[in-house]
Amino acid sequence: MEKVRYGIIGMGNQGTYYANLFKDGLIADAELTAICDVKESKLSAAKQTFPFVENTFSDYKEMIDSGKIDAVLVETPHYSHPEMVIYALGKGVHTICDKPAGVYTRQVREMNAAAKKSKAKFAMMFNQRTNCVYRKMREIIAEGGIGELQRVNWIITDWFRTQFYYDSGDWRATWSGEGGGVLINQCPHQIDLVQWVVGKMPTAVRGFCQYGKWHDIEVEDEVTAYFEYDNGATGVFITTTGEAPGTNRFSVSGTKGQLLCENGKLFFYKNAKDSLELSKTSSHGFNKPECETIEVKTDGENPQHAGILRNFTQTILGREEQFVKGEEGIDGVELMNAIELSGFRGGEKVTLPVNEDEYLKELDARRKTSRRKENVVDQVADTAGTFGSK
16 A cells, blocks of 8 residues: 545534545645535535545445445544444544544543554544653653642633524434533643643542533533642633633643643653652751743644644554544543543542443433434534634
């Protein structure tokens, strides 16, 4: 194989964005040979925008079975991700699933089981893991740079969305169509990063979710979550789609210092001595460690979506090691489900792993009364530059 032939399932905002990456020649050794959408209006528009794509389908199974593609991108509403991934992997087609891996962990476990049986490659589109700042934070923490974990704080409130955005698809911001709000749509990358960078999952959470606070929607558009870790460390995660200009401030503190990521820069406030050691040995009540402020240098690379696609392509061709394994997508879904379950129950403490039966019971109750929007004219927007600050 000299080139990897890709297909895209779902030609909405995200599918169109990826098609443009192929159109612009940004994915070496790859070509887009097929597109698929169940809605004729979107498929027709995509045919005009991407006339170089030779094959179009309205049924994703037909596209996967056609022999016209080697790999597929799943860009559909969240509930359908696992079933499409399972089908593609079962047919030996390499698969990238966009975030989130699914709406609830049970369906994601089934997807991961299928991946284990398949010889095809499977990846999650966790493009923000390519960000040099987050990679460097993970590296410093893994090497023990901040000492024992004490606190994790992420304020990620620069996701401002208008009512027009929510009204642009009948599935958006509904329990039956999307399965949640800001947690499952805008924040899966940060929910993934908050455990990937730190190197561990919380053991318990409390979620305080507000539903339709800033928009006419039935799901959450503002969340404050409290994390507890196995060593006694704590964390806070705050997000919303109703605040402007918003903030993106991620800090991780330990006994040897603090890492702070904000405005695309990374600072390390490095203690000269471990704070717990100093506390135990100091003869002065107000003594504290001397601290050096370091602006951390990185490799400057932040290839985002194109980077994941390029790596996946080279992985398929046997030239690189795969950067993001698809099976890792379950961790973010686990954490989202725990926050959401706690929110359903007024901030009640929820331990991880989440009780899958209890979560699905609560979700199903909301799906039964969920209302899809009527008379919606589907809009395909240019999403370039809309992914929040990186």
